[in-house]
Amino acid sequence: LGYDTHSAFIVEARMSKTEPAVRDFLSNLASKLDPLMKSDMATLLEIKKAECEKRCEPFDGKINAWDQRRCAHVLKKDR
Numbered sequence: 001l002g003y004d005t006h007s008a009f010i011v012e013a014r015m016s017k018t019e020p021a022v023r024d025f026l027s028n029l030a031s032k033l034d035p036l037m038k039s040d041m042a043t044l045l046e047i048k049k050a051e052c053e054k055r056c057e058p059f060d061g062k063i064n065a066w067d068q069r070r071c072a073h074v075l076k077k078d079r
Contacts, residue, residue, distance in 0.1 A: 044071040 003009040008019055016022045044063050048071055052059040063071065 047071045
């Protein structure tokens with residue numbers, strides 16, 4: 001078909017037209033979402049810290065996979 005890769009064929013058939021356009025779009029999107037992700041993580045850490053203090057448990061300063069659902073539930077309930 002004249003394309004270097006399958007992805008080159010697919011992106012031309014769709015609206016992005018070229019692989020570099022897709023990479024630029026995703027890079028631009030990631031740079032815009034990064035501050036929001038950091039803000040959300042800070043909020044989730046605050047929730048986890050408060051939960052740990054309430055339960056007299058040590059706070060490890062990070063969101064683990066098993067913390068995400070609980071913190072998201074608390075955040076949703078409080079909003």
